[in-house]
Amino acid sequence: MKKRVTAILLPLFVVFGIVAFGSPSLAQTELIVFAAASMTDTLQEISGLYSKVAPNVKLTFNFDSSGTLKTQIEHGADCDIFISAAQRQMDQLDITAPASVNTDKLDFVMQPTRFDLLENRVALVVPSGNPKNINSFNYLALALPTGRILLGMGNRDVPVGQYTMRILQFFGLDEEALVASGYINYGSNVREVTTHVSEASVDVGVVYATDAFSAGLEVVDSATEEMCGRVIYPAAVLKTSKNPDAARAFLNYLTSAEAMAVFENVGFSRP
Numbered sequence: 223m224k225k226r227v228t229a230i231l232l233p234l235f236v237v238f239g240i241v242a243f244g245s246p247s248l249a250q251t252e253l254i255v256f257a258a259a260s261m262t263d264t265l266q267e268i269s270g271l272y273s274k275v276a277p278n279v280k281l282t283f284n285f286d287s288s289g290t291l292k293t294q295i296e297h298g299a300d301c302d303i304f305i306s307a308a309q310r311q312m313d314q315l316d317i318t319a320p321a322s323v324n325t326d327k328l329d330f331v332m333q334p335t336r337f338d339l340l341e342n343r344v345a346l347v348v349p350s351g352n353p354k355n356i357n358s359f360n361y362l363a364l365a366l367p368t369g370r371i372l373l374g375m376g377n378r379d380v381p382v383g384q385y386t387m388r389i390l391q392f393f394g395l396d397e398e399a400l401v402a403s404g405y406i407n408y409g410s411n412v413r414e415v416t417t418h419v420s421e422a423s424v425d426v427g428v429v430y431a432t433d434a435f436s437a438g439l440e441v442v443d444s445a446t447e448e449m450c451g452r453v454i455y456p457a458a459v460l461k462t463s464k465n466p467d468a469a470r471a472f473l474n475y476l477t478s479a480e481a482m483a484v485f486e487n488v489g490f491s492r493p
Contacts, residue, residue: 251468252280254300256291258307258381258455259411260342260430264488268481275475279468287380287411295330295460302463303473304330305339305455307412307430308381312336312456332466336458339476340485341493343431344385344445344453349422356426358443363393366405373406374415374424381453382412386428388450431489454493 288311313319317329376383409415419427459469
C-alpha cells in the first residue's frame with residue numbers, strides 16, 4: 223500500500239513542481255533590440271503582436287539615434303539585434319563593409335543575417351498652422367540664408383542629420399555658416415527634432431515621413447533620391463547575441479505580412 227501511495231503522489235509532486243518553478247521548456251528568452259528612434263512606435267506595437275506568436279520571448283528595446291546605438295555596441299553593450307536608420311552605422315560594425323567606412327575594422331555583424339528591412343522617406347515638416355508658410359525644400363533653400371526661418375535638423379552623427387546635410391549640399395547651402403548665424407537648431411535624434419517642430423520651437427524641420435505621421439505633423443515636401451539618396455534600414459543579428467536563433471526568428475517575423483502591415487501603416491515600405 224505504501225508503495226502504491228508513493229507511486230500516486232510522485233507524479234503529483236512533479237506536476238506541482240513544474241507549476242511552482244516553471245518548466246524548462248517555458249523558460250523566457252530575452253532579446254535586446256537596438257533600433258533607430260524612428261522605429262519606436264512601430265516596434266512597440268509589433269512587440270505586442272509578437273508576444274502572441276512567441277510568448278516565451280521577452281523583447282527589450284533600446285531606441286536612440288543609430289550613431290549612438292553603434293557606439294554603445296562598439297563599447298560592449300548587450301545587444302542581440304541592431305536595426306539602423308542608415309547603412310553607414312551598420313557598415314561601421316560589419317567587417318565585410320568597405321574599409322573606408324569600417325575604419326576600425328569592427329566585426330560585430332553575424333554573417334549572413336544582415337539584410338535591408340525597410341525604406342523610409344525624408345520629409346519637410348512644419349508646426350501646426352504653418353506660420354511661416356513654408357511649402358517646399360526650394361522655399362527652404364531660398365529663405366534659410368536670409369534668417370527668416372529657423373530650421374530643426376538632426377546632429378551630424380545621426381542618420382536624419384546626415385540626410386539633411388546632403389539636402390543642404392544639394393542646394394548649395396553652407397551648413398557651418400547657417401549654424402554660425404543661428405539659423406539651424408540641432409536635435410540629438412529624429413524624435414527630438416520632431417518634438418521641436420511639434421512645439422513650434424523651430425519654423426520647419428527635416429524628419430522621416432514615419433515620424434511626421436506618428437506626431438501628426440504637416441508634411442509640405444518630400445526629399446527626392448537625388449537630394450539625399452535612399453533611406454534604407456538594415457537589420458542584423460550581432461555576433462555578441464546570447465540568443466542568436468531567437469534573434470533570427472524575430473527578424474524573420476519582421477518581414478511577415480502582419481509586421482509589415484504595422485510598418486506600412488505609418489509610411490515605411492519594403493526596400
